[in-house]
Amino acid sequence: MTRENHNLGRILKQQRISIPLTLQELSSTSGVSSSHLGRIERAERFPSAHILRRIAKPLGFDEDELFTLAGFLSPHSSGVAEERSSSYSGRHLDPFVAKMLAEESVEVQRATLGILTMLKSIARGMAREHD
Amino acid sequence: MTRENHNLGRILKQQRISIPLTLQELSSTSGVSSSHLGRIERAERFPSAHILRRIAKPLGFDEDELFTLAGFLSPHSSGVAEERSSSYSGRHLDPFVAKMLAEESVEVQRATLGILTMLKSIARGMAREHD
DNA sequence: ATTATAATTCGCCAAATGGCAAATGTCAAT
DNA sequence: ATTGACATTTGCCATTTGGCGAATTATAAT
Secondary structure, three states, rough: OOOOOOOHHHHHHHHHHHOOOOOHHHHHHHHHOHHHHHHHHHHHHHHHHHHHHHHHHHHHHHHHHHHHOHHHOOOOOOOHHHHOOOOOOOOOHHHHHHHHHHOOOOHHHHHHHHHHHHHHHHHHHHHHHHH | OOOOOHHHHHHHHHHHHHHHOOOHHHHHHHHOOOOHHHHHOOOOOOHHHHHHHHHHHOOOOOOOHHHHHHHOOOOOOOOOOOOOOOOOOOOEEEEHHHHHHOOOHHHHHHHHHHHHHHHHHHHHHHHHHHH
């Protein structure tokens, strides 16, 4: 979008200037073309998540911080604030299962999970037919 | 990018199926066209941050969780069932798989592993018949 | 002032995103 | 088999993104 959060550019430029960096320097440390960076700063372009990610550290931002500023992430609990491992607390992964599964490629791990999901869905269907 | 994290589609589809939702339903609750959703699932398109954000809640993901899966955010703090401390023979357990499996009872976890072992043994047998 | 040099902006283009509508696939009920 | 109701996939197109190189605009240094 050409303009939607027209502050982001300002913020980015502020940060860059205050470091201080030139567009070209930021370009070479981030791998994003300086022309594109310029356009982002003056809000002619809106950075994609990829771009945002690449410029975060060079500018001294946390990734999620920038994402929040960009409106990609809701102003959520970024960073430190929270640690309760959300939703489910009681459950844990059996260490033996974890160890065995970890020997497989991620592909196989995922496929395995997929099979489990399938079986569950089938089971749900069967349960439904019963009543 | 047409394909870069070619697992994301799988994950999204798994999650959608397991809810269960159709593409159209997800489309109407997320406001993303079903055709686009379909292409994302089969990795013909890669979702932008905006899209990802809109489908996160309908699919029961935390926003940052999905962003991490998509590779937009580096696997930061919020890691669920992981521990880089232990063993880990070069291989590691995919965080998403770990998370999903951890929701099951240990019995189911073990049974799942059992099924995988069976399948591997069957596959080995088939491979042998070939020579 | 006049160059030289670095920094920013502009013009143009290739590639990717995402929507809409039509085509195709799937499946149950007649 | 045929129909009808959904679900998914495909074709097509408008819009955006982002890079490259040229033009322009600072910034110095003589």
